[in-house]
Amino acid sequence: MWVTYAFVSAFMLGCYEIGKKHALNGNAVIPVLFLNSLVSGLLFAPFVLLSRATDWLDGTMLYVPQAPFATHACIFLKSIIVSCSWISGYFSVKHLPLTITGPVKATQPVMTLVGAMLVFGERLNPYQWTGVLLALLSFFLLSTSGKKEGIRFSHNRWIVYAVLSVVLGAVSGLYDKHLMASLDVMTVQVWFNVYQLFIMTCVMLLLWYPVRRQTTPCRWRWSIVLVSLSLAVGDWVYFYALSFPGAMISIVSMIRRSNVLITFAAGAMLFHEKNLKNKAIDLFLVLLGMIFLYLGTK
Numbered sequence: 001m002w003v004t005y006a007f008v009s010a011f012m013l014g015c016y017e018i019g020k021k022h023a024l025n026g027n028a029v030i031p032v033l034f035l036n037s038l039v040s041g042l043l044f045a046p047f048v049l050l051s052r053a054t055d056w057l058d059g060t061m062l063y064v065p066q067a068p069f070a071t072h073a074c075i076f077l078k079s080i081i082v083s084c085s086w087i088s089g090y091f092s093v094k095h096l097p098l099t100i101t102g103p104v105k106a107t108q109p110v111m112t113l114v115g116a117m118l119v120f121g122e123r124l125n126p127y128q129w130t131g132v133l134l135a136l137l138s139f140f141l142l143s144t145s146g147k148k149e150g151i152r153f154s155h156n157r158w159i160v161y162a163v164l165s166v167v168l169g170a171v172s173g174l175y176d177k178h179l180m181a182s183l184d185v186m187t188v189q190v191w192f193n194v195y196q197l198f199i200m201t202c203v204m205l206l207l208w209y210p211v212r213r214q215t216t217p218c219r220w221r222w223s224i225v226l227v228s229l230s231l232a233v234g235d236w237v238y239f240y241a242l243s244f245p246g247a248m249i250s251i252v253s254m255i256r257r258s259n260v261l262i263t264f265a266a267g268a269m270l271f272h273e274k275n276l277k278n279k280a281i282d283l284f285l286v287l288l289g290m291i292f293l294y295l296g297t298k
Contacts (some may be wrong), residue, residue, distance in 0.1 A: 002242070002246075003241075008237045009237040010257070012230045012233045012254055014261070015226065016234060017098065017102065017262070018226075018270070019223040019224035019226035019227040019268065021267075022223040023036075024090060027218065027283060028042055028208065029151060030089070030208040030210075031204060031208060032224060033086060033090050033127070039225055039229075040196065040225075040232050041194055041196070044232070045190075047190055048064050048190055051063050059187070067187050067191070071187065072191060075179070075188060076191075079192055079195035079196045079198075082172050082192070083196060083200065084168050086165070088162070088168070089101075089165030096151070096159070097274075098263045100151060103142045105166060105287050107135060107136070107166060108170050111167060112170040119174055120249070122249070127292045130289075130292040131288075131290065131291075133289075142279065142282045174249060176188075177242060180243050185239040185240050192229070192235075254290070255290060258287055260283060290291055
């Protein structure tokens with residue numbers, strides 16, 4: 001069952017990446033990320049209020065229990081890690097094609113896998129190892145495709161930003177597995193978004209606002225709301241998948257990265273990106289890897 005939820009989360013992440021690319025096109029990165037955090041924070045804040053002031057949510061999956069200071073500190077640390085990952089990731093998405101950033105992001109589970117094996121002692125069967133190796137091969141081929149668009153992976157700072165986002169995302173994924181072993185979904189989801197809003201407010205006021213007239217202006221777009229809603233649903237389903245006994249963070253993380261198929265289609269049809277034939281081979285390998293991972297969980 002947790003595998004099914006992981007695929008649902010992957011679909012929502014695909015919608016998230018499409019909305020993010022549209023929202024960032026010719027727009028200021030930090031304010032867009034702040035607005036995403038604001039919408040998400042406002043979306044989840046009512047669940048805290050209803051859980052405290054009424055009994056409407058008692059006994060439901062949407063109830064937010066009270067948590068001690070130590071729990072809030074752990075969730076705040078997650079918010080810091082994710083904020084750093086998102087900031088670097090948003091800059092890379094703004095300056096690189098979706099058909100490049102999507103497959104790069106799809107390699108995140110490989111890093112998560114190494115961490116899961118070292119930290120949680122997870123082991124993969126032959127089907128799952130085949131899926132991982134196919135993902136590694138797709139990344140190698142993608143670097144070759146990128147050169148045809150003048151994007152050299154070893155000399156492009158936006159690729160560095162993308163890789164940094166992937167590394168931090170892998171760290172966050174491992175930390176999620178640790179958190180979900182003892183915390184419920186709503187506690188992590190709600191307070192993560194609240195603290196994310198606090199962090200991005202500080203970043204915007206300290207780093208962007210003083211130099212706003214010398215940088216790209218901020219423009220409101222309704223795709224910002226799409227980003228927040230799709231991410232909120234995708235993350236909730238993701239946390240719920242991890243709460244199942246026996247759920248493997250290495251596999252959940254890999255499945256979530258199959259959203260690259262959705263972003264590739266959007267890059268081709270909505271953003272008219274180039275060199276699609278070679279990149280389609282990369283995506284075929286990603287899809288094949290997802291199939292092997294699914295077979296490995298049967």
